[in-house]
Amino acid sequence: MKKQILLIAVAILFIGTSSLYISRKYDPATGSFLLDENPAGGKDGFSKQQLAGAAMQWRYDHLKDENGNLYPSYFTNALSTANRAQQHGTRAGLGLQWEELGPDNVGGRTRAILVDKRDPTNQTVYAGGVSGGMWKSTDAGATWNRLANWNEWLTIASIAQAPAPDYTIYIGTGEGLSQISGSSMNSGSMGNGIYKLDANDNPILLTPDILANNALTPPSSSVWSSVNRIAINPLDPGMIIAATTKGLYQSNDHGLTWGAVNLTGNLHALLGLQADDIKWSPGGTYIYASLGGVFSGNLIMSQNGGVSWIRITSGTNTGFPAGSLGRIEIAVAPSSDTIAYIAVAKANTGCTQGVYRTSDGGNTWTTIGSSGALFQPFEEGGNAGCQGWYDNVIAVNPFNPNKVYLGGINFYTWSDQNGWKLADAGLGSGAVNPNYIHPDKHAIVFANGDSDVMYIGCDGGIYKSIDAGSAFPFPQYVVHNRGYAVTQNYGVSAALTGEVMGGSQDNGTNYVNYLGNTFGAGEEVLGGDGMFSAISHIDQKIFFGSIYYAALYRSGNYTSGFAGIYDIKIDPQGIGSTSICGNANPAYDAPFVTPFLLGETKTAANGFKKVAFAANTNYSAGEVVTVNSNTASYPFQVTLSQAVNAGDTIMVDDPVRSRLFLSSNCGVYVTSDALTLGTIPHWYKLSNSFGGVGESYANSTDGDVLYVGTSSGSVYRFPNLNARCDTTTYPLGSNIAALYTNTNQFTVKSLGSQSVEGIAVDPDDNNHVVATLAGFSSNNSPHVYESHNGGQTWVADTAGLPNMPVYS
Numbered sequence: 001m002k003k004q005i006l007l008i009a010v011a012i013l014f015i016g017t018s019s020l021y022i023s024r025k026y027d028p029a030t031g032s033f034l035l036d037e038n039p040a041g042g043k044d045g046f047s048k049q050q051l052a053g054a055a056m057q058w059r060y061d062h063l064k065d066e067n068g069n070l071y072p073s074y075f076t077n078a079l080s081t082a083n084r085a086q087q088h089g090t091r092a093g094l095g096l097q098w099e100e101l102g103p104d105n106v107g108g109r110t111r112a113i114l115v116d117k118r119d120p121t122n123q124t125v126y127a128g129g130v131s132g133g134m135w136k137s138t139d140a141g142a143t144w145n146r147l148a149n150w151n152e153w154l155t156i157a158s159i160a161q162a163p164a165p166d167y168t169i170y171i172g173t174g175e176g177l178s179q180i181s182g183s184s185m186n187s188g189s190m191g192n193g194i195y196k197l198d199a200n201d202n203p204i205l206l207t208p209d210i211l212a213n214n215a216l217t218p219p220s221s222s223v224w225s226s227v228n229r230i231a232i233n234p235l236d237p238g239m240i241i242a243a244t245t246k247g248l249y250q251s252n253d254h255g256l257t258w259g260a261v262n263l264t265g266n267l268h269a270l271l272g273l274q275a276d277d278i279k280w281s282p283g284g285t286y287i288y289a290s291l292g293g294v295f296s297g298n299l300i301m302s303q304n305g306g307v308s309w310i311r312i313t314s315g316t317n318t319g320f321p322a323g324s325l326g327r328i329e330i331a332v333a334p335s336s337d338t339i340a341y342i343a344v345a346k347a348n349t350g351c352t353q354g355v356y357r358t359s360d361g362g363n364t365w366t367t368i369g370s371s372g373a374l375f376q377p378f379e380e381g382g383n384a385g386c387q388g389w390y391d392n393v394i395a396v397n398p399f400n401p402n403k404v405y406l407g408g409i410n411f412y413t414w415s416d417q418n419g420w421k422l423a424d425a426g427l428g429s430g431a432v433n434p435n436y437i438h439p440d441k442h443a444i445v446f447a448n449g450d451s452d453v454m455y456i457g458c459d460g461g462i463y464k465s466i467d468a469g470s471a472f473p474f475p476q477y478v479v480h481n482r483g484y485a486v487t488q489n490y491g492v493s494a495a496l497t498g499e500v501m502g503g504s505q506d507n508g509t510n511y512v513n514y515l516g517n518t519f520g521a522g523e524e525v526l527g528g529d530g531m532f533s534a535i536s537h538i539d540q541k542i543f544f545g546s547i548y549y550a551a552l553y554r555s556g557n558y559t560s561g562f563a564g565i566y567d568i569k570i571d572p573q574g575i576g577s578t579s580i581c582g583n584a585n586p587a588y589d590a591p592f593v594t595p596f597l598l599g600e601t602k603t604a605a606n607g608f609k610k611v612a613f614a615a616n617t618n619y620s621a622g623e624v625v626t627v628n629s630n631t632a633s634y635p636f637q638v639t640l641s642q643a644v645n646a647g648d649t650i651m652v653d654d655p656v657r658s659r660l661f662l663s664s665n666c667g668v669y670v671t672s673d674a675l676t677l678g679t680i681p682h683w684y685k686l687s688n689s690f691g692g693v694g695e696s697y698a699n700s701t702d703g704d705v706l707y708v709g710t711s712s713g714s715v716y717r718f719p720n721l722n723a724r725c726d727t728t729t730y731p732l733g734s735n736i737a738a739l740y741t742n743t744n745q746f747t748v749k750s751l752g753s754q755s756v757e758g759i760a761v762d763p764d765d766n767n768h769v770v771a772t773l774a775g776f777s778s779n780n781s782p783h784v785y786e787s788h789n790g791g792q793t794w795v796a797d798t799a800g801l802p803n804m805p806v807y808s
Contacts, residue, residue: 051529051548052390054592055505061711062774063805066753066781072225074776074803075190076210079153081802100485101500102512102520107461107481108132108488108505111175111442114159115455118167122447125455127462128156129486130175130189136201140447141455141464141480149202155189158243160230162254166237169197170206170255172227176245176274177327177442178390193224194242196255206255223249229277233305235284241306243275248289250306263300267311270298279330283337286361290328294389295347297325301362312362319356319365326350331394333401337361341368341396343406345378345388352378352388355406355414368414369406375420377408385409387440391459395444398451403472407441407456413473421473434476437463440506459506461486485520490593491532496540501559503530509545511559525559534598538658539632539675544598550578550590550664556677569736570669570683578664580736589665591693591711596662598674599699599706602636602655606704607722609654615644629656632675657703659725661686663694668708670739672725682730686718687740691748695774696759700766707769707791709756715771717747717791751785751794758808766790772806 064070109130116124125137133150137143146152158172174191193207207224223246233239238254241261247270248261263271270291278289287302289309299312299320314322326345333339338361344353355369369375378388387409397403404414411424424437438460447453451469455462461481468475487510489502499513509530510522528547536542543555545562553562564576573579577586578594613627621643626635634656644650660674660681667690673681692712699706699721708716724739731737740746754773762768767790773783782796783806 051385051592052387054548054587055529058592062755062757062807063776065776065778067778069778070776072190072210075225076192078776078802078804079190079192082804085800085802100520102485102518103487103502103510103522104483104485104518104520105481105516106487106504106507106510106522106524107438107479107484108486108507109178109440109442109459110457110462110486111177112156112159112171113443113445113455113457113462114161114169115445115447115453116169117161117164117448122450122453126159126169127455127457127484128159128171129484130155130157130178131488132486134171134201134203135484135486137480140453141462143482144484146485147201147203153189155191155226157191157226157228158230160232160240162232162237163234166254168237168254170230170232170240171195171197171203172230172242174224174226174228174245176226176228177276190225191227194227194230194255206251207258223247228275229279231278231280231287233284234280234282235305239306241278241280241287241289243278243289243291245274246272247291248275248278261306261309263309267300267309270300270311273298276327277330279332279340281332281337281340281361282334285337286332286340288330288332288340288342288362290330290342294326294345294350295324297328297344297347299325299328299330299342303361312365317363317365319367321353321356321365321367324348325353327389327392329392329394331396331404333396334398336401339396339401341394341404343377343388343392343394343408345386345392349386350378350389351386352376352408355394355404368404369412369420374422375412377406377410377412380409391440391442393441393444395446395454397469397472398446398449399469400451403469405444405454405468407437407444407458409439409441411437411441411456413475415473418473423474424477435474437477438479438506455480482518487522490530493533493535495535496537499535501525501533501535501543501545503533503546505529509533511543523559525555526553526562531593532596534596534660536598536600536632536658536675538600538602538634538656542632542675542677544596544660544674546594546596548592548594549586550594550662551576552594552596552662554674565671565674565681567680567683569731578662578666578669580669581664581666591663591665594663595695595697596660597697597699598658598660599697599703600658601699601701601703602634603702604655604657604704604722605702606720607653607655607657608726609657610651611654612649613638613644613652614649615646617646619644627652627654629654631656631658657722657725659699659703661694661697661699661706661708665693668694669736670725683736684725684728685736685738687716687746688738689740689743690716692755695755695757696771698759698761698769700761701763702766705761705766705790707759707761707771709759709771711755712750713752713754713756713773714748714750715756715759715769715791715794717769719746719790747791749791749794752781754783758806772808774805774807776805777803 112128114126123140127135133152134147135144155175157175160170162168195203226245229243231241240251242249249258250261251258273291276290292298302309314320324347326347329343331341346353352371356365357368358365393407395405402416406412413423414420438458440459443457445455454465454468463477464480465475465477488505492502501511503509508524509526511525512522526545531546534544546552554565555562570580578589581589638652658675662669668686669683671681671683692710694708696709704722706718754775757774758772771785780803784797785794787794
């Protein structure tokens with residue numbers, strides 16, 4: 001019978017910023033992020049911006065082609081091909097039925113929220129995750145359901161609704177505001193333009209379909225790959241302006257046709273720059289728009305409803321900030337046509353530049369907030385970890401133009417009476433603080449006609465206040481993520497009995513045991529950015545979780561009491577990372593996302609481990625007895641080859657093994673003590689000759705062969721693993737022992753320059769292995785390879801896949 005190979009191929013991989021931190025600086029000359037040579041120290045010294053940069057770099061490294069390039073056409077062509085295959089192909093042969101497991105109570109990065117004007121009770125709310133598609137609540141955010149006919153891969157970045165009596169809802173896709181604008185990296189997922197909802201909440205694409213063309217550079221893909229904001233003329237529902245990847249685009253016919261906004265004169269140089277934000281005044285006279293992003297923020301405005309535009313500068317507009325600016329976010333007072341506010345991040349760094357107010361329609365400006373010890377919305381602390389290029393949002397109370405709400409990493413309020421107040425994290429974190437909002441705010445939306453009901457979209461999903469006006473300046477918030485399943489997981493693991501655990505972007509490691517108040521309710525068992533995880537199938541109470549840069553933890557009591565498991569050999573610096581590489585900064589010692597594998601077998605072959613069997617009665621040859629393994633006392637059965645008398649003890653082969661393989665920037669490490677509780681595991685180096693970083697692992701069913709795929713495009717095959725692990729003793733001295741010492745003891749083959757991101761070995765044949773490659777390809781080279789001789793030779797197999805990364 002011919003075996004089937006199931007490949008899970010992912011075309012769009014999204015990873016964003018983080019909650020726990022390492023400092024990095026962006027170098028525009030090289031298009032890369034530089035590690036801070038003087039971090040604050042240890043894992044707690046990681047700053048927010050620099051972990052965000054690390055996440056961007058990691059994602060880029062897994063998407064770029066073999067030449068280091070990443071083009072929008074790669075995404076659009078891959079999705080177009082996949083869509084056609086889905087529409088015209090069949091999945092019947094696989095017989096797969098997919099079920100969402102959760103967590104359904106955690107949420108994830110949310111940049112777009114809208115309270116439906118058609119519902120006078122304000123119970124109908126729409127929200128979009130940057131992954132997971134479009135969602136709707138009919139009970140004011142208490143519960144959420146995904147809109148059925150939306151592609152779940154679509155990144156939702158903006159939502160707007162036309163004024164009465166039209167009330168059409170428009171949705172912009174593609175997360176352009178999650179990237180260092182102008183760099184070679186894109187931390188946000190690609191979109192597909194602007195949609196509108198029909199009466200039944202079905203999507204209708206209004207802009208050119210960048211997935212319909214299979215050319216190398218689809219028409220307008222660079223424009224409609226991200227739509228950061230949508231603004232609609234409050235006096236004319238047919239007039240819409242969108243802030244896109246390549247500037248401002250306008251429609252005068254309800255979105256049926258689009259054209260670039262005509263920027264003439266001294267504005268001509270701004271054509272084609274990314275547009276970050278656009279806001280219309282309530283009377284329709286004034287429009288403000290920001291362009292240029294983190295490197296060159298510019299504010300322009302129209303004082304005649306979009307007929308003409310002017311640039312706001314310090315030279316022409318009194319009080320406007322001078323010099324280079326970064327990302328600019330805009331808020332216009334709903335109760336005043338002439339009052340507006342801007343929140344400005346510094347160019348290049350994303351630190352706080354200031355907050356500015358105009359009361360005369362943009363002609364003159366007043367500084368109402370400057371960076372200082374008591375006002376740091378975009379900083380994690382001091383000038384480290386600035387993220388105004390990523391999380392930056394400002395809003396005005398619907399009825400009081402002198403009350404302002406500002407979100408970045410932290411949340412602030414301002415009024416002309418109270419000044420600025422730190423209104424969330426500074427008062428304490430978590431459920432004990434009723435003012436707490438998850439870090440990284442992206443959207444602030446009021447219910448229609450109500451200054452008390454306010455929704456916050458952030459990296460932790462959706463938060464809601466019902467006293468935003470009456471309890472000002474310190475509103476209280478409740479998280480509203482029930483059913484809102486948009487959590488972004490770096491990795492997932494499953495228990496033998498089906499429970500699941502996953503490490504997620506900015507939302508920790510979550511365990512779903514199906515015992516919560518909903519089927520998919522998750523419990524956070526580790527904080528920070530959760531990465532890879534594992535649950536033992538031999539000792540089912542032992543769990544492993546990790547945070548960035550190889551911070552690995554073990555619990556011997558299901559998910560309680562996680563603790564580090566590194567010995568001094570692998571972590572001589574004692575910083576909870578693989579500091580064996582010897583760098584002061586742990587980020588040099590392991591990748592941001594550190595892969596590991598818990599390889600377990602109950603049928604080990606070629607091993608040397610024995611376990612004692614003490615007879616309590618007489619046994620005959622051929623009888624089957626139960627013996628407890630030295631590994632977690634796991635019971636296994638043995639057929640006796642000889643008679644054993646009561647009171648006698650014999651030694652039998654122990655077939656149970658559990659090993660944990662861990663990546664670092666200076667090799668792969670392994671411990672056979674992963675399930676030995678109460679002691680620190682002993683670690684060994686797999687080999688002293690190892691190129692690249694371990695990205696993927698596959699252990700044979702009998703535990704005797706290990707395959708490792710690397711970031712340099714190679715596959716390593718380590719045979720006779722059971723014997724080597726069983727006979728190697730823990731070394732004395734300062735050098736950690738290697739299980740394999742030369743290339744005659746293992747096999748290495750190159751599959752190209754792309755990272756080997758997925759690898760699997762046939763459970764019935766240790767020599768039959770499949771490997772998959774990350775990244776796009778400039779020449780449409782294969783991403784799937786198969787070997788029938790233990791990796792000595794490989795055959796490429798396109799498997800009918802488009803040019804796309806294959807991660808598993």
